[in-house]
Amino acid sequence: MAREKVKALLAREAAGGTVTVQGWVRTARHGKEVSFLEVADGSCFAGVQVVAGPELANFETCVRSVRTGCAVSATGTVVDSPGKGQRFEIQAQALELIGPVADDYPLQKKRHSFEFLRTIAHLRMRTNTLGAIVRVRNAASRAIHDFFQARGFLYLHTPIITMSDAEGAGELFRVTEFDPDTAPKKDGKTDFSQDFFGGESFLTVSGQLEAEIGALSMSDVYTFGPTFRSENSNTSRHLAEFWMVEPESAFCELEGLVDLAEAFLKEIFQRVLADCPDDMQFFNDRIDNSVLETLRHIIETPFERITYSEAISILEGSGQDFEFPVSWGVDLQSEHERYLAEEHIKRPVVVVDYPASIKAFYMYKNDDDRTVRAMDVLVPRVGEIIGGSQREHRLDILRERMRAQGLPEDHYWWYLDLRRYGSVPHAGFGLGFERVVQFMTGMANIRDVMPFPRVPGSAEF
RNA sequence: UCCCCGGUAGCUCAGUUGGCAGAGCAAGCGGCUGUUAACCGCUGGGUCGUAGGUUCAAGUCCUACCCGGGGAGCCA
Numbered sequence: 449m450a451r452e453k454v455k456a457l458l459a460r461e462a463a464g465g466t467v468t469v470q471g472w473v474r475t476a477r478h479g480k481e482v483s484f485l486e487v488a489d490g491s492c493f494a495g496v497q498v499v500a501g502p503e504l505a506n507f508e509t510c511v512r513s514v515r516t517g518c519a520v521s522a523t524g525t526v527v528d529s530p531g532k533g534q535r536f537e538i539q540a541q542a543l544e545l546i547g548p549v550a551d552d553y554p555l556q557k558k559r560h561s562f563e564f565l566r567t568i569a570h571l572r573m574r575t576n577t578l579g580a581i582v583r584v585r586n587a588a589s590r591a592i593h594d595f596f597q598a599r600g601f602l603y604l605h606t607p608i609i610t611m612s613d614a615e616g617a618g619e620l621f622r623v624t625e626f627d628p629d630t631a632p633k634k635d636g637k638t639d640f641s642q643d644f645f646g647g648e649s650f651l652t653v654s655g656q657l658e659a660e661i662g663a664l665s666m667s668d669v670y671t672f673g674p675t676f677r678s679e680n681s682n683t684s685r686h687l688a689e690f691w692m693v694e695p696e697s698a699f700c701e702l703e704g705l706v707d708l709a710e711a712f713l714k715e716i717f718q719r720v721l722a723d724c725p726d727d728m729q730f731f732n733d734r735i736d737n738s739v740l741e742t743l744r745h746i747i748e749t750p751f752e753r754i755t756y757s758e759a760i761s762i763l764e765g766s767g768q769d770f771e772f773p774v775s776w777g778v779d780l781q782s783e784h785e786r787y788l789a790e791e792h793i794k795r796p797v798v799v800v801d802y803p804a805s806i807k808a809f810y811m812y813k814n815d816d817d818r819t820v821r822a823m824d825v826l827v828p829r830v831g832e833i834i835g836g837s838q839r840e841h842r843l844d845i846l847r848e849r850m851r852a853q854g855l856p857e858d859h860y861w862w863y864l865d866l867r868r869y870g871s872v873p874h875a876g877f878g879l880g881f882e883r884v885v886q887f888m889t890g891m892a893n894i895r896d897v898m899p900f901p902r903v904p905g906s907a908e909f
Numbered sequence: 910u911c912c913c914c915g916g917u918a919g920c921u922c923a924g925u926u927g928g929c930a931g932a933g934c935a936a937g938c939g940g941c942u943g944u945u946a947a948c949c950g951c952u953g954g955g956u957c958g959u960a961g962g963u964u965c966a967a968g969u970c971c972u973a974c975c976c977g978g979g980g981a982g983c984c985a
Contacts, residue, residue: 475944481942484945530943532945534945558935564920619983683982685984782981832984880984
């Protein structure tokens, strides 16, 4: 008999008929005359209750030994459950133990700490929380593609290995074929001209520069892929390997970019709430009881838009005792961002037109000659969730800014070429996918929203 | 990288003034006629993170290191 996923089974209109479900036992409760097995298969938050009695030939020899973690296949009739806690259950006609578990199976029918679950990442997706995370990641990923596809953005596959140590965006992981002990030397230094790519190469820290190439041919593109930072950051918000979403749009200026970012966040949140109601309810009940209200509020409310200068005025007049003092020209710290979004404006706020001195060389310089067209989307609880900018498309000004920051033009010859051949205003933003999942679910540590997190000192699994 | 906190059974934790290593859950065995993290009884289970030091005696005090967590910085 063909298998039916638990999600499809629980979505049925009414009981009746025979079904086969296959999955892993969440909990097993055995009585003398009856056994209750909760079987989950990952298709949805809930499992289905399988009821097995002595009429099964293997009841004594097999069924009663089934316990948490066992893989089973159950065939039976779908009936309305007389017990509380579930609508349907399966009255088993046959139950096969496909994969028993050894005595030292580490998952129990109780709460485990997330720290412990990280040490058993090969099993933790069987828990409520990590299972829900995987489904939310899936729904959010699909929503991201749908959002851009519906607007005519092309999915551009940007490289993971790169030779440009672009934009000083953190430390890079080196990619090399050399054995460290026998690498060829030249003038006392490793001679990477003999390496695989004929020069130093690294794992990408951003697809932005390549996305700009795409936008200046294809109009609207986006990337959605892994990025890597070799920074020794030990926090609940950083990973060495994370997924980043980066749209880039030609014939688009800063205001259009802010519109895009606002529509983007609202649609992703809306879609995850619609596609994963049980998972999101679980996060609201057990992880953070404000996430549903927060997401609905963001979906319904227009984002506030202010300039960096206005933000500084607000902060200076706030009467708050900040750890980092505020004045025009300093970068906004986490505490400042959170004050703006949580205390003062109480909803998502987009801050634009930052001082040129604290932003990257590729951002479009305003006529005031001291600010650039950068934008950050700040949300309550986490602060910055999106960062982006209109790009500098004027060749002379771009070269001037590169010179000012000591960047070698020959490394960026193709980036500069784009400003010589049919350059147009364009803009784009980036957001860390895991940060968005963290925000949506209320999960405290980013290592628990990534199936296989990479952090300093740890790349197991 | 910096600051703070922690590491005791498979898991979550207690362990008093330095004086016999503990509980709940899990596991094994038995019981229980519909359970919902089921329930009841019994049994097994320990290099107290590692290495030194102080002491008649160290889970407990001291030093170094390792690992984990929270916060900060950097950032996404």
